[in-house]
Amino acid sequence: MWSSMLLVTSTLFIPLEIYIPFLTERYQDIFSPYSSGIRAAFYGTIWVMLIAMISSVPISVGAAIYLEEYAKPTKTTKLIQALVTNLAGVPSIVFGMFGLAIFVKQGGIGWGLGPSILAAGLTMGVMAMPIIVLASQEALRSVPRSLRESAYGVGCTQWQVTKDHVLPSAMPGIMTGSILAMSRIMGEAAPLVVVGATAMIVFDPEPLAGLLGGNVNFTVIPIQIYFWTSEPDPAWHAMAAAASISLIALLVAMNSIAIVLRQHFRRRLN
Amino acid sequence: MSEEAQTEEIPNSTRDLEIDDEKELMIEDLDLWYGDKQALYGVSLPIAKNSVTALIGPSGCGKSTLLRMMNRMNDLIPICHYDGKISMGDVEITGKDADLVEIRKKIGMVFQRPNPFPKSIYDNVGYGVKLHFKPTREELDAIVEKSLKRAALWKEVADRQHELGTSLSGGQQQRLCIARTIAIEPDVILMDEPCSALDPIATAAIEELILELKKDFTVVIVTHSMSQAARVSDYTGFMYLGRLVEFDKTEKIFSDPDNELTKRYITGRFG
Ligand SMILES: Nc1ncnc2c1ncn2[C@@H]1O[C@H](COP(=O)(O)OP(=O)(O)OP(=O)(O)O)[C@@H](O)[C@H]1O
Numbered sequence: 281m282w283s284s285m286l287l288v289t290s291t292l293f294i295p296l297e298i299y300i301p302f303l304t305e306r307y308q309d310i311f312s313p314y315s316s317g318i319r320a321a322f323y324g325t326i327w328v329m330l331i332a333m334i335s336s337v338p339i340s341v342g343a344a345i346y347l348e349e350y351a352k353p354t355k356t357t358k359l360i361q362a363l364v365t366n367l368a369g370v371p372s373i374v375f376g377m378f379g380l381a382i383f384v385k386q387g388g389i390g391w392g393l394g395p396s397i398l399a400a401g402l403t404m405g406v407m408a409m410p411i412i413v414l415a416s417q418e419a420l421r422s423v424p425r426s427l428r429e430s431a432y433g434v435g436c437t438q439w440q441v442t443k444d445h446v447l448p449s450a451m452p453g454i455m456t457g458s459i460l461a462m463s464r465i466m467g468e469a470a471p472l473v474v475v476g477a478t479a480m481i482v483f484d485p486e487p488l489a490g491l492l493g494g495n496v497n498f499t500v501i502p503i504q505i506y507f508w509t510s511e512p513d514p515a516w517h518a519m520a521a522a523a524s525i526s527l528i529a530l531l532v533a534m535n536s537i538a539i540v541l542r543q544h545f546r547r548r549l550n
Numbered sequence: 551m552s553e554e555a556q557t558e559e560i561p562n563s564t565r566d567l568e569i570d571d572e573k574e575l576m577i578e579d580l581d582l583w584y585g586d587k588q589a590l591y592g593v594s595l596p597i598a599k600n601s602v603t604a605l606i607g608p609s610g611c612g613k614s615t616l617l618r619m620m621n622r623m624n625d626l627i628p629i630c631h632y633d634g635k636i637s638m639g640d641v642e643i644t645g646k647d648a649d650l651v652e653i654r655k656k657i658g659m660v661f662q663r664p665n666p667f668p669k670s671i672y673d674n675v676g677y678g679v680k681l682h683f684k685p686t687r688e689e690l691d692a693i694v695e696k697s698l699k700r701a702a703l704w705k706e707v708a709d710r711q712h713e714l715g716t717s718l719s720g721g722q723q724q725r726l727c728i729a730r731t732i733a734i735e736p737d738v739i740l741m742d743e744p745c746s747a748l749d750p751i752a753t754a755a756i757e758e759l760i761l762e763l764k765k766d767f768t769v770v771i772v773t774h775s776m777s778q779a780a781r782v783s784d785y786t787g788f789m790y791l792g793r794l795v796e797f798d799k800t801e802k803i804f805s806d807p808d809n810e811l812t813k814r815y816i817t818g819r820f821g
């Protein structure tokens with residue numbers, strides 16, 4: 281606990297002249313660790329997260345609204361609910377296998393996106409879905425009944441109640457849940473090893489290469505860390521440590537955004 | 551004695567349901583259950599137009615339940631089911647294919663706890679109007695102002711209409727909820743203990759307002775305060791354990807009730 285807090289605060293004292301180049305400098309080659317940066321991995325992480333967010337948040341929030349507000353409590357609903365709850369606990373490597381079968385491979389049910397950022401983002405999106413659904417349901421459930429009643433009382437239809445009243449007041453919870461899901465998948469390496477992230481990337485990743493053709497190779501920060509720690513030259517180990525700190529800094533930044541957003545919305549609502 | 555056995559002995563009001571005034575709502579033989587627990591037993595009650603009808607009775611006797619039936623608010627509770635008929639003119643409120651939006655537009659509701667939307671004062675009043683009537687900006691401004699005036703709130707909020715409704719005091723919030731309700735121009739306003747969360751001064755303000763409102767609207771109010779029922783209402787219904795024990799003109803109920811239970815309740819010798 282204390283050590284992690286120390287680590288997090290210490291990242292704040294790294295001067296930006298070191299920080300920024302480390303994030304934006306390219307990987308050079310295997311013999312020059314100290315002039316390498318994590319540019320490709322940094323961009324890769326950002327793109328994977330963006331794609332994961334775009335592909336998972338709307339569907340998941342929609343599913344949560346359906347389950348929480350519309351679905352009648354039938355056997356099927358209960359089954360779906362149980363599945364979602366269990367999916368949230370499935371090991372990440374299993375999602376990696378799923379992504380490999382559906383998004384990466386060509387033929388059968390495969391979409392044939394190759395080992396690309398797009399496939400990685402979609403895989404991570406699928407992994408984030410159950411987490412976002414559960415967090416959103418929780419947020420919807422905590423909207424007070426009095427708010428729904430007052431909305432029905434002025435003659436709202438169910439959809440108007442949901443869209444004008446319930447959803448806005450559940451928004452802080454939904455956003456926090458989504459961002460926390462994103463920061464969780466940001467740290468995952470296992471599923472992307474399966475999907476086919478590589479390590480020694482010199483060029484900036486192309487996010488749509490899987491679809492449009494081009495260079496599909498990509499990497500993300502956790503994978504970069506993993507590969508660097510397995511190099512024999514100890515200089516790379518120091519680089520891996522630096523990359524870890526960057527990853528933690530990114531996580532702290534995301535969680536801070538979640539906190540700021542929540543405070544902002546809470547102030548607006550009260 | 552079990553509650554079940556007890557309720558068997560309580561008579562429903564036998565008074566015939568003819569009243570001198572024109573009727574706005576008619577409730578006929580309403581039974582209601584929460585799951586398998588019965589909460590209303592064969593309640594029949596007329597609601598007179600442009601008057602105030604008060605529902606009184608001890609806690610848990612079904613006042614709120616009966617009130618919430620009148621605009622089908624109980625439909626939000628999945629385990630609730632009912633049998634019987636409520637009609638408004640020739641519109642059958644309890645009908646299977648009744649238009650709930652239309653019903654709630656015609657029969658507004660003010661709740662026990664003031665529950666303004668987490669929106670500005672202006673939007674609180676304007677929201678329902680925009681929903682149902684699609685007014686222009688100027689029309690909406692005028693309706694909001696008029697509604698706030700009728701709810702006796704305008705003087706206090708005229709220059710702060712864009713502040714949050716939830717930032718007002720409890721009594722002001724309740725009047726805001728009344729303004730929100732009358733902005734839609736309903737025929738009936740249902741009020742469930744509208745003053746129970748308010749201090750005496752705010753309560754007096756709301757009571758005065760109710761007397762003003764009955765010129766334009768029909769008001770049904772649930773209250774725990776005998777004196778409030780006596781002050782504001784024209785008709786009073788006394789409920790006990792899910793039955794309407796007695797219903798009559800308020801003067802009659804408070805001076806010379808027919809039923810022994812009613813007499814004991816209004817004189818405070820109950821239980
Ligand atoms: N949502 C509900 N689910 C189950 N039972 C309920 C529900 N609401 C009310 N009841 C039951 O129905 C009966 C009547 O309740 P109701 O709220 O109508 O009483 P009331 O006269 O309004 O009481 P109070 O004066 O305390 O508000 C009570 O026995 C209560 O327990």
Ligand SMILES: [Mg+2]
Nearest residue numbers: 613614615742
């Ligand atoms: Mg009640």
